[in-house]
Amino acid sequence: MDANSIAADIRQKIVSGEYPHGSRLPTVREQVERYGVSQQTASAAYAALAALGLVRTDSRSGTRVAAGRQSDAHLGTFAPPDLTAAQAWKPTTSGEAREETTLVRQIDAPESMAAWGIPAGSTVVERTRIRSVDGVPVQHKVTVMPYEVAARTPEGYEGTPPMLTPAGEESPKAPAGVRAADWLGWNSAHTECIITAEPMDDAACEALGVPAGSPGFRIVGITRDAEGATVFATVTTAQLHHRVTLGIIG
Structure with a gap:
């Protein structure tokens, strides 16, 4: 051999x-x-x-x-016109899946976010989540959205906007069969996914417990509304032994 x-x-x-x-x-x-x-x-x-x-x-x-069990960074199951079957991620074979929000903060958008349609210097909310299989971190996900989008609440809802729920607290979920985007009135119309294999950034390496500069998948998803404005952008990072999947029906 x-x-x-x-x-x-x-x-x-x-x-x-x-x-x-x-x-x-x-x-x-x-x-x-x-x-x-x-x-x-x-x-x-x-x-x-x-x-x-x-x-x-x-x-x-x-x-x-240094690696955990393999998992799927699942980009969604698309069955037009109903997108409620979308599944964000899952273990590839078996294991207990868990997701935890570890950071919620308000920041000024850096220049790098201009490529996602988010103006540099504008106020955004950044949410970091860690996905684990059997207690071992396997994916690092950062979601960024304009503050005015993050501050929206469902009709008749009272309390902290769901996207501004602090880390460590349970964030309210959309009713069964309803997309979070529809529940929050985001008018999401189109998502572009950019997938590259490159060294993972320091925050992802630290969260996943791997050496700095380790290679991985970087999946950038940019969701825009019907007018072309960016609703939110996500950056999902996973090691190269994981998979990136997508289901399209119809």
């Missing part, structure tokens, strides 16, 4: 959960015996896994799994 084949075999064991997050992998010498290859080949396999952000190695603890 070559280094790529060994790396692929170990990656599959990580994805399946045979090698869970935080577990210590066999030593290079043990892999030499297991796969019947040279030490150079076994070391190259671990180097390839480290380059993908799946493992990390240090002299004290050896090589440990």
Whole structure:
């Protein structure tokens, strides 16, 4: 076997959960015996896994799994004209899924948000969520929206606007079968998704517990209303061993 084949075999064991997050992998010498290859080949396999952000190695603890169970960054199930079946994400195979809002803050939009149709310097609300499978973080998601959009409330609703609910508190949900966008009167008409594979930013790496600069999927979704104004933008980050899926019906 070559280094790529060994790396692929170990990656599959990580994805399946045979090698869970935080577990210590066999030593290079043990892999030499297991796969019947040279030490150079076994070391190259671990180097390839480290380059993908799946493992990390240090002299004290050896090589440990830095990745969690595989999950799907699901962009939605679209069945025109009814979009209520959209499912934002899910574990790929099994495991307990959980999502937590870890940060809600009001900031001035940086220049980089102009590419999303949000003017630099305008007031926006930023919400950060962490998605986990079996308690291990697998996705980092940031949602940004103009303050005037975040401050909207459903007709007859009293209390803090749902999008301004502080982190750690339960945010009100739309009634069953109703999109949050419709419930809040956002007039969402179109979403553009941009998917790239690139080094994850520092905040995502820290949240996911992987080395800084680890590669991952960066999924930017920009939702606009019927007039073309940006309603909100999302940036979902996941490691490369995860999947990005989309369902279109009709």
